[in-house]
Amino acid sequence: MKEIGNMRKTNLFDKIKQRWIRFRFKPIPIFVFHSVSEGYNPLFWWECDWTQSDLFKQNILKLKRLYKFISLPEAHRHLKEDNIRFEKFAVLTADDGYRSLLGILPWLEEKKIPISLFINSCYLDKESWSEINEEQAKRTNPGVDMQHDVCPYLYMSKEELFDITSEYVTIGLHGHKHTDAIKLSTEDFIHNVKECKEILSQHPRYIPYYAYTWGHHNDNTDAILKDLELIPVLTSGSKNYKNTLDRICIDGISL
Ligand SMILES: [Zn+2]
Numbered sequence: 001m002k003e004i005g006n007m008r009k010t011n012l013f014d015k016i017k018q019r020w021i022r023f024r025f026k027p028i029p030i031f032v033f034h035s036v037s038e039g040y041n042p043l044f045w046w047e048c049d050w051t052q053s054d055l056f057k058q059n060i061l062k063l064k065r066l067y068k069f070i071s072l073p074e075a076h077r078h079l080k081e082d083n084i085r086f087e088k089f090a091v092l093t094a095d096d097g098y099r100s101l102l103g104i105l106p107w108l109e110e111k112k113i114p115i116s117l118f119i120n121s122c123y124l125d126k127e128s129w130s131e132i133n134e135e136q137a138k139r140t141n142p143g144v145d146m147q148h149d150v151c152p153y154l155y156m157s158k159e160e161l162f163d164i165t166s167e168y169v170t171i172g173l174h175g176h177k178h179t180d181a182i183k184l185s186t187e188d189f190i191h192n193v194k195e196c197k198e199i200l201s202q203h204p205r206y207i208p209y210y211a212y213t214w215g216h217h218n219d220n221t222d223a224i225l226k227d228l229e230l231i232p233v234l235t236s237g238s239k240n241y242k243n244t245l246d247r248i249c250i251d252g253i254s255l
Contacts, residue, residue: 024084027239028075030091031063032211032247035098042140044154045098046132051252056104059255060113063090071114071170072245073207076231079242093233093247095174095211096120099156109168117164118174118211118233121199124158126151130178158199165204172209173200173230181212181221190224197228209233209245 034049036056051059063069067090070078075091092108094101097119108115122128129146133154137144144150161171175181176195184192193210200206208230212221215235225232234246 021241025082025241026085026088027241028079028085028089028091029067030072030075030093030233030240030245030247031250032093032095032235033249033251034094034096035100036104037100043137043144043150044100044133046136047252049096049251051250053104055252055254057107059250059253060092060108060111062255064111064113066090069113071168072116072172072209072233073170074114075240076209076245079240079244082242091116093118093172093211096178097123097155097161097174099153099160102156102160105164105166105169109166112168114168114170116170116172116207116209117161118172118209119161119196119200120155120174120176120178121196122177123155124161124199126155126157129154132178162203169205170207171200171203171205172207172211172233173197174211175213178213180214180216182216182218186220186224189221190228193224193228193230197230211235211247215247 033051035045036051036053038053040047040050067088069092070089072091072093075089078085078089092113093116095118097117101117127147129151133150134146137146137150173196175192177192179192181189210225210230211233217232217234222232235249236246237248238246240246
């Protein structure tokens, strides 16, 4: 009975502590999406990585009524430094650098919403693609010619990416290739990160943040990013009260 009594006390203490944390530090949600367009093209995107344009705009306007959107570095500074935070901030990010994003960036700028794009530097040449692109395209058309039917339309080119100079956009890393960080050898992971950093750090809107593909990471990959002076960004859906940068995926859902 004594143990149960102690457990109850601990649970109550934890609840009070959590409430106090929530009261003192309003969490800063970081949202992530992938591709947005008028219509869905199964050759290019997985359905779970796509949002119809009107639904996307509707969702963002709803969120804008609830939160003040700030940039990722600004949110990071708040998460590190705030002693108290009553204002409700949120951050918007997009992964992979799909070309469809070019259609939505002017609208976000018009609404004064900052966004961080996490880019795979390997596919900026309009001639390369990842295994997941090929898998998806072949589900739709087994005989697809990736080079001809997919590549020119799938990702933004290096030129298009480097033409983005808006003060509302920042450019972070997602790896040179879209590969799973925890499945790579240490050497290959370092190479994948370094190559991406070398190319994207030349961008005028570069920020030293690395969004893990599928959010997969471990102590080893975290230590490597630290050595390379990069800040990890996760995607496991938990709330950010202090220090962490974790994201919530909003592809294809009505908020
Ligand atoms: Zn990704």
